[in-house]
Amino acid sequence: MLMVTPQLRINSQRLRIDFDQLSNIGATRQGGVSRVALSNEDMQARSWFADRIEESQLSLRDDEVGNLSGMLFSRNLNAKTLLIGSHLDTSPNAGKYDGSVGVLAGLECLRTLRDAGVPLPFHLEVINFTDEEGWWQSLFGSMGVTGMLAPHHTNDSKQDNGPFRAALFRAGITHQDYYKAKRDVNSLVGYLELHVEQSDRLERHRHQIGAVTRIVGRTSYRVTFYGEAVHAATNYNKKRDALQGAACFITDFHSLPQNFEGGMVNCGNLEVQPTGVTIVPSRADVTLELRHADPQTLLQMQARTVEMAMHCGSCYNLRVEVEELLHRDVAYMADAIIETIETVCEEQGFTHMRLPSFAGHDAQILAPFTPSGMIFIPCKDGISMNPKEYTDWQNIENGANVLLATILKLAERA
Amino acid sequence: MLMVTPQLRINSQRLRIDFDQLSNIGATRQGGVSRVALSNEDMQARSWFADRIEESQLSLRDDEVGNLSGMLFSRNLNAKTLLIGSHLDTSPNAGKYDGSVGVLAGLECLRTLRDAGVPLPFHLEVINFTDEEGWWQSLFGSMGVTGMLAPHHTNDSKQDNGPFRAALFRAGITHQDYYKAKRDVNSLVGYLELHVEQSDRLERHRHQIGAVTRIVGRTSYRVTFYGEAVHAATNYNKKRDALQGAACFITDFHSLPQNFEGGMVNCGNLEVQPTGVTIVPSRADVTLELRHADPQTLLQMQARTVEMAMHCGSCYNLRVEVEELLHRDVAYMADAIIETIETVCEEQGFTHMRLPSFAGHDAQILAPFTPSGMIFIPCKDGISMNPKEYTDWQNIENGANVLLATILKLAERA
Numbered sequence: 087m088l089m090v091t092p093q094l095r096i097n098s099q100r101l102r103i104d105f106d107q108l109s110n111i112g113a114t115r116q117g118g119v120s121r122v123a124l125s126n127e128d129m130q131a132r133s134w135f136a137d138r139i140e141e142s143q144l145s146l147r148d149d150e151v152g153n154l155s156g157m158l159f160s161r162n163l164n165a166k167t168l169l170i171g172s173h174l175d176t177s178p179n180a181g182k183y184d185g186s187v188g189v190l191a192g193l194e195c196l197r198t199l200r201d202a203g204v205p206l207p208f209h210l211e212v213i214n215f216t217d218e219e220g221w222w223q224s225l226f227g228s229m230g231v232t233g234m235l236a237p238h239h240t241n242d243s244k245q246d247n248g249p250f251r252a253a254l255f256r257a258g259i260t261h262q263d264y265y266k267a268k269r270d271v272n273s274l275v276g277y278l279e280l281h282v283e284q285s286d287r288l289e290r291h292r293h294q295i296g297a298v299t300r301i302v303g304r305t306s307y308r309v310t311f312y313g314e315a316v317h318a319a320t321n322y323n324k325k326r327d328a329l330q331g332a333a334c335f336i337t338d339f340h341s342l343p344q345n346f347e348g349g350m351v352n353c354g355n356l357e358v359q360p361t362g363v364t365i366v367p368s369r370a371d372v373t374l375e376l377r378h379a380d381p382q383t384l385l386q387m388q389a390r391t392v393e394m395a396m397h398c399g400s401c402y403n404l405r406v407e408v409e410e411l412l413h414r415d416v417a418y419m420a421d422a423i424i425e426t427i428e429t430v431c432e433e434q435g436f437t438h439m440r441l442p443s444f445a446g447h448d449a450q451i452l453a454p455f456t457p458s459g460m461i462f463i464p465c466k467d468g469i470s471m472n473p474k475e476y477t478d479w480q481n482i483e484n485g486a487n488v489l490l491a492t493i494l495k496l497a498e499r500a
Numbered sequence: 501m502l503m504v505t506p507q508l509r510i511n512s513q514r515l516r517i518d519f520d521q522l523s524n525i526g527a528t529r530q531g532g533v534s535r536v537a538l539s540n541e542d543m544q545a546r547s548w549f550a551d552r553i554e555e556s557q558l559s560l561r562d563d564e565v566g567n568l569s570g571m572l573f574s575r576n577l578n579a580k581t582l583l584i585g586s587h588l589d590t591s592p593n594a595g596k597y598d599g600s601v602g603v604l605a606g607l608e609c610l611r612t613l614r615d616a617g618v619p620l621p622f623h624l625e626v627i628n629f630t631d632e633e634g635w636w637q638s639l640f641g642s643m644g645v646t647g648m649l650a651p652h653h654t655n656d657s658k659q660d661n662g663p664f665r666a667a668l669f670r671a672g673i674t675h676q677d678y679y680k681a682k683r684d685v686n687s688l689v690g691y692l693e694l695h696v697e698q699s700d701r702l703e704r705h706r707h708q709i710g711a712v713t714r715i716v717g718r719t720s721y722r723v724t725f726y727g728e729a730v731h732a733a734t735n736y737n738k739k740r741d742a743l744q745g746a747a748c749f750i751t752d753f754h755s756l757p758q759n760f761e762g763g764m765v766n767c768g769n770l771e772v773q774p775t776g777v778t779i780v781p782s783r784a785d786v787t788l789e790l791r792h793a794d795p796q797t798l799l800q801m802q803a804r805t806v807e808m809a810m811h812c813g814s815c816y817n818l819r820v821e822v823e824e825l826l827h828r829d830v831a832y833m834a835d836a837i838i839e840t841i842e843t844v845c846e847e848q849g850f851t852h853m854r855l856p857s858f859a860g861h862d863a864q865i866l867a868p869f870t871p872s873g874m875i876f877i878p879c880k881d882g883i884s885m886n887p888k889e890y891t892d893w894q895n896i897e898n899g900a901n902v903l904l905a906t907i908l909k910l911a912e913r914a
Contacts, residue, residue: 177776179729220778286735302733306777315593317698317885318766318789319716319858322757324700324882329767333750340744343736352732353743354777356770356784362591363720363768363787363825364634364860365885370770373777375732411777444733446778468738471731471779 094202096490098483101194104138105482108174108190109182118473119182123175123217123226124152124253131174135189135214142197144212150263151230152216152254158196160206168275168496169456170195170489171213173448175221181475183282183465183482189214191280191486195493207500208275210493215448216259222250224412228451233268240264275500276423276457277449278492280485282477284445286468294484295438296462297427301450302350302442303384303416306375309335309395312405315360315368325366326403329358332370335398339374339391346387350377350444373411379442381416417450423459423492430491436484445470461488508616510904512897515608518552519896522588522604523596532887533596537589537631537640538566538667545588549603549628556611558626564681565644566630566673572610574620581623582689582910583870584609584903587632587641587862594633595889597696597879597896603628605694605900609907621914622689624907629862630673636664638826642865647682654678689914690837690871691863692906694899696891698859700882708898709852710876711841715864716764716856717798717830720789723749723809726819729774729782739780740817743772746784749812753788753805760801764791764858787825793856795830831864837873837906844905850898859884875902 111134112119112127121127132154139146139156147155155171172188192212199210215227229235240247240254240261254261283289288296313326336353343349352375359369376391378384392408399406424440431438443450443460452458463485466476525548526533526541535541546568553560553570561569569585586602606626613624629641643649654661654668654675668675697703702710727740750767757763766789773783790805792798806822813820838854845852857864857874866872877899880890 177779178774284731284733286738314883315886316883317859318768319698319764319791320884321700321882322764327754327767329750329770330754333747336743336747337751340741350733350736352778352780353741354732354779354781355772355775356743357772358769360592361769361787363789364766365591365768366766367768373775375777377733445731468735469728469730470734472729 094198094490094494096194096198096483096486100197101190101486102479104190104193105186108134108186112176114179114473116179116473118179119176120178121174121176122178122221123219124222124257128175129257132214135174138193142193144196147211149230149267150259151227151235151267152257152259153213153227153231153267155211155213156193156196158200158206158210160209162207165208166273166275167209167211168493169211169213169277170493171215171448172279172281173215173218175217175219177219177471179473180471181473183475183477184284184470185218187282187482187485188280191482191489194486195490198490207497218448222253224446225448225451228448230264230267231269232451232455234451235264271455274456275496276420277452278459278489279447279449280461280489281447282465282470282475283462284465284468284470286465287441288439288462288464289466289468291439292437293439294436294481295431295488296441297424297438298419298443298460298462299424299440300379300419300442301417301447302377302379302444303381304375304377304414304446305384305388306373306411307391308409308411309372309374310407311370311399313366313368313402316366318364318366320366327366328370328404329367331398331402331404332356332372334401335395336372338394338398342387342390346378346383348379349383349387351375377444379416384416414446414450417453419449419453419459420457423457426492426495427459427461427488430488430495434487434491436488461485461492508612508904508908510608510612510897510900514611515604515900516893518604518607519600522548522600526590528593528887530593530887532593533590534592535588535590536592536635537633538636538671542589543671546628549588552607556607558610558614561625563644564673564677565641565649566671567627567641567645567681569625569627570607570610572614572620572624574623576621579622580687580689581625582907583625583627583691583866584907585627585629585862586693586695587629589631589633589635591633591885593887594885595887597889597891598698598884599632601696601896601899602694605896605903608900609904612904621911632862636667639860639862639865642862644678644681645683646865646869648865649678685869688870689910690834691866692873692903693861693863694875694877694903695861696879696884696889697876698879698882698884700879701855702853702876702878703880703882705853706851707853708850708895709845709902710855711838711852712833712857712874712876713838713854714793714833714856715831715861716791716793716858717795718789718791718828718860719798719802720787720825721805722823722825723786723788724821725784725813727780727782727816730780732778732780734780741780742784742818743781745812745816745818746770746786748815749809750786752808752812756801756804760792760797762793763797763801765789791858793830828860828864831867833863833867833873834871837871840906840909841873841875841902844902844909848901848905850902875899875906
């Protein structure tokens with residue numbers, strides 16, 4: 087049984103210096119950051135992170151999928167490991183907070199515990215997961231740790247992954263060795279991740295901390311409408327206009343959440359062929375995704391999406407193909423961790439609420455593998471993946487302290 | 501006054517051989533042709549056409565914008581010139597008939613008249629216009645002949661025209677010299693063009709020949725919707741989704757012809773940024789065009805289009821920009837030529853009708869410059885700009901004979 091120091095707090099100023107330095111790596115003119123996975127900027131951020139780990143006298147660790155960690159070892163060398171982390175990669179011209187906050191707060195917790203000389207019943211590992219955002223393969227690093235990667239994620243059987251392999255090679259990652267990154271499930275205590283909410287529920291409810299209950303399931307599709315390329319002056323009843331079918335579908339599709347409370351949808355892209363202004367489009371590819379916190383409702387939304395696509399296709403006499411690009415199951419956070427976060431909030435006087443995460447996170451990959459939990463802090467106007475992404479510094483300090491106290495509570499019980 | 505040989509007919513077999521040879525240049529697997537302007541295939545077609553002109557003992561002529569002609573001279577060296585032609589260039593993977601029929605039938609008319617030794621009161625010139633289809637600059641060749649080209653058509657003030665200039669250079673065309681291609685309006689008698697209809701009115705009305713009354717006016721726009729790139733999981737009321745605005749607009753826009761009888765519209769392309777499936781699109785560019793045979797109605801359609809774009813933009817809280825890409829006025833064929841075509845049809849026993857052309861042609865550039873006329877032949881199912889584009893050989897033979905007889909009637913009156 088560990089002796090807890092209830093008043094132990096992270097060093098906010100030290101964390102702030104890290105945050106400001108990291109925000110400069112890949113900074114964009116609009117005030118955001120671009121550190122797409124395995125880019126020069128991402129490599130620079132990793133190198134910077136490795137320096138912080140070493141200067142903090144923590145041990146550096148990396149694995150076969152490029153995850154980079156700092157280790158604070160328990161005196162018990164046979165102890166299990168508690169993972170804390172997130173990711174340093176970003177989408178292009180995204181915000182400074184998404185991912186970074188989780189990694190840097192994790193590092194700060196390790197430093198605080200080391201400085202305080204708190205003996206730990208587990209090893210504590212702050213981890214930066216490779217390519218959470220999916221520039222190449224979403225959640226690549228966490229999938230590596232949990233053994234979910236397969237050869238097709240890097241070979242060319244599904245698509246041309248040559249540039250991905252080249253980027254891995256440049257980062258010193260031998261893609262064939264991905265399977266060696268899998269951790270022994272018995273070696274882990276669990277996983278904790280601090281993150282900005284990326285939606286505005288905490289802000290609207292004026293809560294300081296969110297205890298994530300689950301991460302929504304997500305399915306993405308490519309819906310392709312095939313018509314016929316004919317001259318724009320062709321008689322109307324002879325036209326089979328793929329773009330009109332796609333436009334009809336996009337409008338219908340966005341009405342889905344009206345019938346499925348809590349559902350979220352997005353069409354992120356539409357590509358047209360042949361593209362000439364005097365030619366009726368013969369092909370339109372729509373890429374979209376659906377999210378819901380309830381697996382059954384997500385399935386119903388998927389079925390309705392396919393129906394809508396077929397209906398819009400038939401209205402314009404088009405052939406329709408629907409290809410599933412990705413599916414992620416609903417991921418459940420561990421009850422014990424949710425309750426621990428709530429207890430910590432009560433003890434520290436933070437207002438809090440339970441909420442599902444609409445956005446994907448490494449925690450959703452870890453959750454079926456090891457008890458996992460996520461701590462959310464408010465996100466101004468709910469805007470993220472945008473240079474405008476913002477949270478008050480006080481929120482980051484609060485979140486880091488909740489993370490620290492949660493680690494200590496888990497240590498108490500270990 | 502010329503002595504007419506009413507029974508003079510073109511040599512259908514000789515024309516057929518030409519047609520089949522030309523169809524092989526740039527033939528595609530789908531049975532269409534790709535001879536985009538100034539491409540290797542287009543250059544090969546020009547070279548082939550030049551050989552046909554020379555082997556027919558006609559005189560070869562070219563000009564500073566790459567138009568290529570065969571000349572059958574009048575004995576009166578001071579005579580004016582009657583132009584007959586169309587274009588050998590095509591859209592990518594388009595049909596075999598669009599353009600080719602007009603050029604080859606013109607050549608066949610010259611050969612037939614030369615073989616028959618018919619004395620002509622004007623020089624007869626069969627002309628292949630450069631880039632009718634607009635791979636680089638639509639109607640480039642006819643605009644050159646009529647003096648409508650300006651420096652901005654080839655320099656980089658409006659867009660990067662470097663590749664266009666390179667293609668012109670490779671074809672032996674010095675772009676600065678475009679103005680030298682302008683013909684003296686007093687040197688011309690008129691312009692005749694035979695073409696497949698590219699719509700199905702002749703087919704539906706079971707008419708063999710169409711006498712084109714006018715070519716519709718055409719306006720094309722780029723409509724850009726600006727929203728905000730945020731994470732797909734952002735609260736719905738915070739989303740400003742450019743693609744939803746564009747989809748709303750595309751659907752509305754295609755309803756325009758319901759309120760403007762005889763109007764035709766097309767959206768040929770839509771481009772989205774940033775394209776990630778988990779990011780709400782911040783920008784959507786729609787390129788579209790409107791056609792109408794009545795200039796006032798076209799103006800009303802244009803105004804309504806802009807209103808619709810603004811309305812859809814406001815529904816999704818988007819900024820909207822509308823840029824006019826191109827405007828072509830309604831072009832009127834000369835009454836005397838329309839009537840001559842009708843007289844010829846009556847004399848030769850072809851069923852016929854007057855009709856406007858929904859598609860653009862070199863004749864629309866020539867019409868304000870010199871008395872012009874177009875002869876349409878049926879187009880199967882109204883499908884063109886597609887490998888399926890088809891017309892019975894008998895239609896081509898009919899059209900070429902109407903062209904020949906129209907030339908002879910104009911010669912009678914000259």
